[in-house]
Amino acid sequence: MTGDQVEVEGRRIFEERLRKSSRWDIAFVRRFMISFGPLSSVFDFVTFGVMLWVFHSGPAQFRSGWFVESLATQTLLIFAIRTRRIPFLRSHPSLPLTLAPLGVVTVGAVLPATPLARTLGFQPLPGAFFATLIGMIIGYLALVETGKRLFYGTAVAAPPVPGRYAGRRHQRRRAGRFSTTAVRPTPVDGPP
Secondary structure: OOHHHHHHHHHHHHHHHHHOOOOOOHHHHHHHHHHHHHHHHHHHHHHHHHHHHHOOOOHHHHHHHHHHHHHHHHHHHHHHHOOOOOEOOOEOOOHHHHHHHHHHHHHHHHHHHOOHHHHHOOOOOOHHHHHHHHHHHHHHHHHHHHHHHHHHHHOOOOOOOOOOOOOOOOOOOOOHHHOOOOOOOOOOOOOO
8 A cells, every 4th residue: 555545544544433433442452551561661761770870869869860751751652652653754743732741841851950849859850861861762752663663563453343242232331421422311201
């Protein structure tokens, strides 16, 4: 398939999903978590190593560095997992979606240098930490992009499997009461 054909197919699937509600594919969600969850842990361990062996941080500075790194990588991950394409190059998020996470990361990065830092158990971070942080973020997002290619390249579309309530008149779902599409019983003796 060419890029244009993929684009047309993607739009067709998107429009189809807008017209009718779909079920969550729990197997897909599980595979996604198992594939991408450990990446975050790898970068936490990298941060631990940097804070302990490069910056020789005490507990407050260690906590500050880990907080800022975790906040930055997990918040910026929104841009990577929101699309199968490369964020910012092939998929442009809206301005509010761009500014909100960047604002959160900025506030988180500045927080250890504010008067609130002592109350939160933080300590100001050295400038070299932020240079290291930028490198870690670039590495993390590059690894996530590689993971996305592998994940979606091996994804197999499974045919829908009928649930254990298939064919039954009343299906009870745990999320049914939170759904706006759930069928509500009609009162017998009057209007709702």
